[in-house]
Amino acid sequence: MNTFFSKTAYHCFKYQEYRFFWIAALFSNIGMWSLVYGRLWLMRTLTDSEIMLGLIITANLAPILLFSLFGGIISDKHNRLQIVRSTRLLFALVTLITGILIQQKWIEPWHVILLSIFTGTFLAIDIPARSAMIAKLIPKKDLPGGIVLYSIIFGGSAVLGPLIFAPIVSIMGLEYLFYMIALSYIFTVITLYKMDSSLHVTNQIKDISYIQSLYEGFRYLGSNKNILFIIILGIVVGLFSSSFEILLPVFTDEIFYGDSSTYSRLLLFLGLGGLFGTFALSLSGAYFNKLIFLIFSTILFGFLLIIFSNTNDLSFAILIIPFIGMASVWKGTINTTMVQTLVEENFRGRTMSMQQWAWGSAALGGIFTGFLAQNYGAQKTLILSGILIIFSAIFIGSLLLKFLKNK
Template identity: 30%
Template sequence: MFRALSSRNYRLFFIGQGISLIGTWMQQIALSWLVYRLTDSVFLLGAVTFSSQIPSFILGPFAGVLADKFNRHKVLIVTQTLSMVQASTLAVLVLTETIEIWHVLSLSAFLGVINGFDISTRQAFVVEMVEKRENLSNAIALNSSMFNMARLVGPTIAGLLIAAVGEGMCILINAVSYIAVIGSLLLMRLKPFERVQQERKVWQSLQEGFQYAFGFPPIRALIMIVALLSLFGMPFTVLLPVFARDILHGGANTLGYLMGASGLGALSGALFLAQRKSVLGLGRIIIFTMSLFGLALIAFSFSEVLTLSLLLMLFTGFGMIVTMASCNTLLQTLVEDDKRGRVMSFYSTAFMGMAPVGSMLAGSVAEQVGVGYTLAGCGFLCCLSIIPFAVNLPKLRRMVQPIYERMGIVPEIATGLQAASGLTTAQEEQ
């Protein structure tokens, strides 16, 4: 289950990123609670998420070109340093009680620009940290485990801290936590970077990557699954403060428990993927977990009992992360190395870029019809969106088989991909 940790560089990254992600989740919960406390507006909750994630939609493909052209290690050091500056600025404003909603929107947009470059580069950098190619899928699953362990721990701590000392301390802890990931990057021992001389301009490289990704149905199908899940499913995190305060009649600690329960379910899903030895059957698993996610959202939208809501959050977390991480695993194993950055940028764009659109739509609709019916509609659309993938799965499976034979993937994985339906169709955090 932990075989990818045998790589020193990946082990350093795993520890540093794990510490930093706890801080990231603490800031996210603190910021959501702060905005809702200051404004009582579901729309502005969606607007903050929109401003923090829409830059990924715009910049993601160009970031992929950057990830294929420049030293990914150095790019990550720069993006993590800038993220620390953003968190520090936000912490000062909150702790001095001078924070206003326009500050939150502006700093969220700044972080979105950073993440636009960071996420694509980080996804493509995984392959450089893992020496053995057969451990790549395990590394991706462990990334998801790390991400969701942080999502379990971070919000729970944040809920308690917000109730005790306010939102500012959570954001300050996040700023300090970046020291861990920056330190881990600086301690890595990597092969000297060799820049590949390319005659193509940025636009030509982007066009080539787009044609490669969307001209091949299996890759296109995987990216579409991620985009639809992000568009219809991710808004549930934006609406959780409303459920915590107005429907379940709790406080910041209730919001922390809900996010923690979702994180626990997601961690279980990530560990489930980590113990798998091949990608055999991932396509069928994606169909099941996407449907599970949608149904759990529908049930959660009608729950007014905290215990039941926490139980349903376990299922939403499990369904969401297994779907996302499976798509990531399939894409990472399928793509050619010289196009990896660009393809993973499309994955990141689908994941991070569609979420803000969904958040704005959900926030607007919720103000008109209520958060319950809005979330139920999101769950229903998630269930509907997996149907085309399920219908086309056998055809996608046949199309991917010769690709893996030609690439010479290790036998265990190759067998899994060919027999497995899944590798072709859909899939993390990072």
């Protein structure tokens, strides 16, 4: 048994700093999951506009597109642990303010958009630093397993989130959901203060200007085409994949004629699928070709969106949605694992900030999705998104395979 687990991702738990990091990330991701879907449901209670739902995602993720490179430079110049401690404390403050606005009945759609912009700006600084920390916590040979194990948190949060979403919202009110999120971030900060800050002092010369540091990052990426193509695939797919989470409240309300409990149940099964997917990856070790699996899981995700978009039956939707969660986790986790494994330490923060454009590109996708859904309907919009994801995976994936074959 010990020999079996030594070949899996769970081997990484023997490192104390990684354990603290993992526990902090668990608290944090429960908060982030609840924050994303809580804001979408909050906006749905304030307005019936699909465009406003799309703007929530755009407001939250546009700053990542605009400022994540700056965040990557900061990550490569300053102590990454101290950066993450600060941003997580700011997340707690923003969510606390949201809860107060709801409780006092002052909340308006523009408040939600503005607070989403603040969160997105903090994320632009937080994500590169947090992503780059993992490589300092475990040996390089264990890095793929550490990333997969870290991804279990996303699946676990997506299961725990729906279990608490509906009871808190229906019994206590939506404002208490945001108070709970703030508390989860406070627990995150407390756990982060148990970690050794000296491990996260970077080696880059701080006298180099931000412009020079940015130029060096782009030059490094340009000379490493394999990393570049993987990042481009994530960005293009991310542009269209946001349509699912944006439109899920619309499907819940207008197609399945449900309420917050229905929405929570769909999210629960989505999370269960993601959790199963990460467990499968954590046990697989190095027994599969990561690039082929990345392309396959991306195509599968697009195909499943097309199937989901064509159903009006809640029972069938609950049956198919776990597979959407599984495919989504697979494509995201493998993309991050490949980039983290290939990148050099001195460029890790800047490279991971560019890799996070895969998430930030959903900001543009939010505008695209909201406009199309408002004018042509949620189902047609999701079908188009699925088709574009499949085409992008085949086209960019084939370019990447051709490059690696000729290398």
